[in-house]
Amino acid sequence: MKDVHIIQNGTVIDHLPAGMGFRCFEILKKQNIGTEATIIFMNMPSSKCEKKDMVKIQDYTLDEETSTYLSMLAPDITINIIKDGKIIKKIKPSIPDEIKGVVSCINSRCITNTEGYAAEFFVTSKKPVILKCKYCEFEFKPE
Ligand SMILES: [Zn+2]
Known part of the structure:
Protein backbone atom coordinates (compact mmCIF):
# COMPACT_ATOMS: atom_id res chain seq x y z
CA MET A 1 0.00 0.00 0.00
CA LYS A 92 10.34 -2.40 19.10
CA PRO A 93 10.13 -1.05 22.62
CA SER A 94 10.51 -3.69 25.30
CA ILE A 95 8.83 -3.40 28.63
CA PRO A 96 11.38 -3.13 31.44
CA ASP A 97 11.11 -5.08 34.70
CA GLU A 98 10.94 -1.87 36.67
CA ILE A 99 9.52 1.50 35.72
CA LYS A 100 10.20 4.90 37.21
CA GLY A 101 8.47 8.18 36.59
CA VAL A 102 6.50 7.27 33.47
CA VAL A 103 3.14 6.88 35.19
CA SER A 104 1.68 7.91 38.54
CA CYS A 105 0.36 5.51 41.15
CA ILE A 106 -3.42 5.33 40.94
CA ASN A 107 -3.76 5.02 44.72
CA SER A 108 -4.57 8.61 45.73
CA ARG A 109 -3.33 7.98 49.29
CA CYS A 110 0.03 6.68 48.09
CA ILE A 111 3.01 8.65 49.43
CA THR A 112 4.12 9.33 45.86
CA ASN A 113 0.91 11.30 45.34
CA THR A 114 0.63 12.95 48.76
CA GLU A 115 4.34 13.82 49.13
CA GLY A 116 5.15 14.28 45.47
CA TYR A 117 7.78 11.52 45.12
CA ALA A 118 8.49 10.04 41.70
CA ALA A 119 6.50 6.82 41.56
CA GLU A 120 8.41 3.57 40.99
CA PHE A 121 6.89 0.26 39.99
CA PHE A 122 7.68 -3.39 39.56
CA VAL A 123 6.26 -4.83 36.34
CA THR A 124 4.49 -7.95 37.63
CA SER A 125 3.02 -8.91 34.25
CA LYS A 126 4.01 -7.88 30.72
CA LYS A 127 1.04 -8.95 28.61
CA PRO A 128 -1.13 -7.31 29.69
CA VAL A 129 1.08 -4.95 31.65
CA ILE A 130 0.41 -4.89 35.39
CA LEU A 131 2.36 -2.53 37.61
CA LYS A 132 2.95 -2.81 41.34
CA CYS A 133 3.82 0.34 43.23
CA LYS A 134 7.07 0.02 45.23
CA TYR A 135 5.72 2.32 47.93
CA CYS A 136 2.14 1.21 48.59
CA GLU A 137 2.18 -2.16 46.73
CA PHE A 138 -0.99 -1.23 44.88
CA GLU A 139 -1.32 -3.22 41.64
CA PHE A 140 -3.00 -1.83 38.54
CA LYS A 141 -3.12 -1.88 34.76
CA PRO A 142 -1.79 1.41 33.30
CA GLU A 143 -4.20 3.38 31.09
ZN1 LIG B 1 1.59 3.75 45.28
Missing part, protein backbone atom coordinates in the same frame (compact mmCIF):
# COMPACT_ATOMS: atom_id res chain seq x y z
CA LYS A 2 1.23 3.48 -0.83
CA ASP A 3 1.49 6.08 1.88
CA VAL A 4 -0.74 9.05 1.25
CA HIS A 5 1.19 11.29 3.58
CA ILE A 6 4.91 10.69 3.64
CA ILE A 7 6.80 12.60 6.26
CA GLN A 8 10.40 13.62 5.62
CA ASN A 9 11.55 13.79 9.24
CA GLY A 10 9.82 12.60 12.34
CA THR A 11 8.33 9.58 14.05
CA VAL A 12 5.87 6.95 12.88
CA ILE A 13 4.17 4.83 15.53
CA ASP A 14 2.94 1.70 13.81
CA HIS A 15 0.92 -1.39 14.79
CA LEU A 16 -1.23 0.34 17.33
CA PRO A 17 -4.37 -1.73 17.92
CA ALA A 18 -7.37 -0.24 16.12
CA GLY A 19 -8.84 2.47 18.32
CA MET A 20 -5.54 3.33 20.03
CA GLY A 21 -4.51 6.02 17.55
CA PHE A 22 -6.35 8.86 19.19
CA ARG A 23 -5.40 7.74 22.71
CA CYS A 24 -1.78 7.67 21.58
CA PHE A 25 -2.13 11.19 20.22
CA GLU A 26 -3.53 12.40 23.55
CA ILE A 27 -0.58 10.89 25.40
CA LEU A 28 1.82 12.58 23.00
CA LYS A 29 0.06 15.91 23.48
CA LYS A 30 0.72 15.64 27.22
CA GLN A 31 4.39 14.96 26.44
CA ASN A 32 4.54 18.28 24.64
CA ILE A 33 4.63 17.41 20.99
CA GLY A 34 3.48 21.01 20.75
CA THR A 35 2.22 22.14 17.41
CA GLU A 36 4.01 19.60 15.25
CA ALA A 37 1.88 18.26 12.43
CA THR A 38 0.39 14.94 13.43
CA ILE A 39 -1.51 12.51 11.25
CA ILE A 40 -3.60 9.73 12.74
CA PHE A 41 -4.50 6.80 10.52
CA MET A 42 -7.31 4.68 11.84
CA ASN A 43 -8.52 1.18 10.98
CA MET A 44 -5.87 0.44 8.42
CA PRO A 45 -5.63 -3.06 7.01
CA SER A 46 -2.75 -4.98 8.53
CA SER A 47 -1.28 -8.43 8.14
CA LYS A 48 -0.36 -8.74 11.81
CA CYS A 49 -3.70 -7.99 13.37
CA GLU A 50 -6.95 -7.37 11.55
CA LYS A 51 -6.96 -3.58 11.73
CA LYS A 52 -4.44 -1.16 13.05
CA ASP A 53 -3.94 2.51 13.77
CA MET A 54 -0.86 4.49 12.93
CA VAL A 55 0.36 7.89 14.11
CA LYS A 56 2.84 10.05 12.24
CA ILE A 57 4.41 13.13 13.76
CA GLN A 58 6.42 15.53 11.65
CA ASP A 59 9.73 16.85 13.06
CA TYR A 60 9.47 14.97 16.33
CA THR A 61 11.55 12.21 17.84
CA LEU A 62 9.83 10.12 20.44
CA ASP A 63 11.78 9.93 23.68
CA GLU A 64 12.43 6.69 25.52
CA GLU A 65 10.06 7.39 28.38
CA THR A 66 7.13 7.97 26.06
CA SER A 67 8.06 4.89 24.00
CA THR A 68 7.95 2.81 27.17
CA TYR A 69 4.64 4.30 28.18
CA LEU A 70 3.07 3.58 24.79
CA SER A 71 4.43 0.03 24.75
CA MET A 72 2.77 -0.60 28.11
CA LEU A 73 -0.58 0.24 26.55
CA ALA A 74 0.09 -1.40 23.19
CA PRO A 75 2.84 -4.07 23.47
CA ASP A 76 3.03 -4.73 19.71
CA ILE A 77 3.90 -1.24 18.54
CA THR A 78 6.82 -0.45 16.28
CA ILE A 79 8.37 3.00 16.32
CA ASN A 80 10.03 4.21 13.13
CA ILE A 81 12.34 7.20 13.16
CA ILE A 82 12.30 8.94 9.78
CA LYS A 83 15.06 11.11 8.40
CA ASP A 84 15.10 12.55 4.89
CA GLY A 85 12.14 10.39 3.95
CA LYS A 86 13.80 7.14 5.00
CA ILE A 87 13.42 4.93 8.05
CA ILE A 88 16.73 5.24 9.88
CA LYS A 89 15.70 3.40 13.03
CA LYS A 90 13.02 0.83 13.80
CA ILE A 91 12.35 0.38 17.50
Whole structure:
Protein backbone atom coordinates (compact mmCIF):
# COMPACT_ATOMS: atom_id res chain seq x y z
CA MET A 1 0.00 0.00 0.00
CA LYS A 2 1.23 3.48 -0.83
CA ASP A 3 1.49 6.08 1.88
CA VAL A 4 -0.74 9.05 1.25
CA HIS A 5 1.19 11.29 3.58
CA ILE A 6 4.91 10.69 3.64
CA ILE A 7 6.80 12.60 6.26
CA GLN A 8 10.40 13.62 5.62
CA ASN A 9 11.55 13.79 9.24
CA GLY A 10 9.82 12.60 12.34
CA THR A 11 8.33 9.58 14.05
CA VAL A 12 5.87 6.95 12.88
CA ILE A 13 4.17 4.83 15.53
CA ASP A 14 2.94 1.70 13.81
CA HIS A 15 0.92 -1.39 14.79
CA LEU A 16 -1.23 0.34 17.33
CA PRO A 17 -4.37 -1.73 17.92
CA ALA A 18 -7.37 -0.24 16.12
CA GLY A 19 -8.84 2.47 18.32
CA MET A 20 -5.54 3.33 20.03
CA GLY A 21 -4.51 6.02 17.55
CA PHE A 22 -6.35 8.86 19.19
CA ARG A 23 -5.40 7.74 22.71
CA CYS A 24 -1.78 7.67 21.58
CA PHE A 25 -2.13 11.19 20.22
CA GLU A 26 -3.53 12.40 23.55
CA ILE A 27 -0.58 10.89 25.40
CA LEU A 28 1.82 12.58 23.00
CA LYS A 29 0.06 15.91 23.48
CA LYS A 30 0.72 15.64 27.22
CA GLN A 31 4.39 14.96 26.44
CA ASN A 32 4.54 18.28 24.64
CA ILE A 33 4.63 17.41 20.99
CA GLY A 34 3.48 21.01 20.75
CA THR A 35 2.22 22.14 17.41
CA GLU A 36 4.01 19.60 15.25
CA ALA A 37 1.88 18.26 12.43
CA THR A 38 0.39 14.94 13.43
CA ILE A 39 -1.51 12.51 11.25
CA ILE A 40 -3.60 9.73 12.74
CA PHE A 41 -4.50 6.80 10.52
CA MET A 42 -7.31 4.68 11.84
CA ASN A 43 -8.52 1.18 10.98
CA MET A 44 -5.87 0.44 8.42
CA PRO A 45 -5.63 -3.06 7.01
CA SER A 46 -2.75 -4.98 8.53
CA SER A 47 -1.28 -8.43 8.14
CA LYS A 48 -0.36 -8.74 11.81
CA CYS A 49 -3.70 -7.99 13.37
CA GLU A 50 -6.95 -7.37 11.55
CA LYS A 51 -6.96 -3.58 11.73
CA LYS A 52 -4.44 -1.16 13.05
CA ASP A 53 -3.94 2.51 13.77
CA MET A 54 -0.86 4.49 12.93
CA VAL A 55 0.36 7.89 14.11
CA LYS A 56 2.84 10.05 12.24
CA ILE A 57 4.41 13.13 13.76
CA GLN A 58 6.42 15.53 11.65
CA ASP A 59 9.73 16.85 13.06
CA TYR A 60 9.47 14.97 16.33
CA THR A 61 11.55 12.21 17.84
CA LEU A 62 9.83 10.12 20.44
CA ASP A 63 11.78 9.93 23.68
CA GLU A 64 12.43 6.69 25.52
CA GLU A 65 10.06 7.39 28.38
CA THR A 66 7.13 7.97 26.06
CA SER A 67 8.06 4.89 24.00
CA THR A 68 7.95 2.81 27.17
CA TYR A 69 4.64 4.30 28.18
CA LEU A 70 3.07 3.58 24.79
CA SER A 71 4.43 0.03 24.75
CA MET A 72 2.77 -0.60 28.11
CA LEU A 73 -0.58 0.24 26.55
CA ALA A 74 0.09 -1.40 23.19
CA PRO A 75 2.84 -4.07 23.47
CA ASP A 76 3.03 -4.73 19.71
CA ILE A 77 3.90 -1.24 18.54
CA THR A 78 6.82 -0.45 16.28
CA ILE A 79 8.37 3.00 16.32
CA ASN A 80 10.03 4.21 13.13
CA ILE A 81 12.34 7.20 13.16
CA ILE A 82 12.30 8.94 9.78
CA LYS A 83 15.06 11.11 8.40
CA ASP A 84 15.10 12.55 4.89
CA GLY A 85 12.14 10.39 3.95
CA LYS A 86 13.80 7.14 5.00
CA ILE A 87 13.42 4.93 8.05
CA ILE A 88 16.73 5.24 9.88
CA LYS A 89 15.70 3.40 13.03
CA LYS A 90 13.02 0.83 13.80
CA ILE A 91 12.35 0.38 17.50
CA LYS A 92 10.34 -2.40 19.10
CA PRO A 93 10.13 -1.05 22.62
CA SER A 94 10.51 -3.69 25.30
CA ILE A 95 8.83 -3.40 28.63
CA PRO A 96 11.38 -3.13 31.44
CA ASP A 97 11.11 -5.08 34.70
CA GLU A 98 10.94 -1.87 36.67
CA ILE A 99 9.52 1.50 35.72
CA LYS A 100 10.20 4.90 37.21
CA GLY A 101 8.47 8.18 36.59
CA VAL A 102 6.50 7.27 33.47
CA VAL A 103 3.14 6.88 35.19
CA SER A 104 1.68 7.91 38.54
CA CYS A 105 0.36 5.51 41.15
CA ILE A 106 -3.42 5.33 40.94
CA ASN A 107 -3.76 5.02 44.72
CA SER A 108 -4.57 8.61 45.73
CA ARG A 109 -3.33 7.98 49.29
CA CYS A 110 0.03 6.68 48.09
CA ILE A 111 3.01 8.65 49.43
CA THR A 112 4.12 9.33 45.86
CA ASN A 113 0.91 11.30 45.34
CA THR A 114 0.63 12.95 48.76
CA GLU A 115 4.34 13.82 49.13
CA GLY A 116 5.15 14.28 45.47
CA TYR A 117 7.78 11.52 45.12
CA ALA A 118 8.49 10.04 41.70
CA ALA A 119 6.50 6.82 41.56
CA GLU A 120 8.41 3.57 40.99
CA PHE A 121 6.89 0.26 39.99
CA PHE A 122 7.68 -3.39 39.56
CA VAL A 123 6.26 -4.83 36.34
CA THR A 124 4.49 -7.95 37.63
CA SER A 125 3.02 -8.91 34.25
CA LYS A 126 4.01 -7.88 30.72
CA LYS A 127 1.04 -8.95 28.61
CA PRO A 128 -1.13 -7.31 29.69
CA VAL A 129 1.08 -4.95 31.65
CA ILE A 130 0.41 -4.89 35.39
CA LEU A 131 2.36 -2.53 37.61
CA LYS A 132 2.95 -2.81 41.34
CA CYS A 133 3.82 0.34 43.23
CA LYS A 134 7.07 0.02 45.23
CA TYR A 135 5.72 2.32 47.93
CA CYS A 136 2.14 1.21 48.59
CA GLU A 137 2.18 -2.16 46.73
CA PHE A 138 -0.99 -1.23 44.88
CA GLU A 139 -1.32 -3.22 41.64
CA PHE A 140 -3.00 -1.83 38.54
CA LYS A 141 -3.12 -1.88 34.76
CA PRO A 142 -1.79 1.41 33.30
CA GLU A 143 -4.20 3.38 31.09
ZN1 LIG B 1 1.59 3.75 45.28
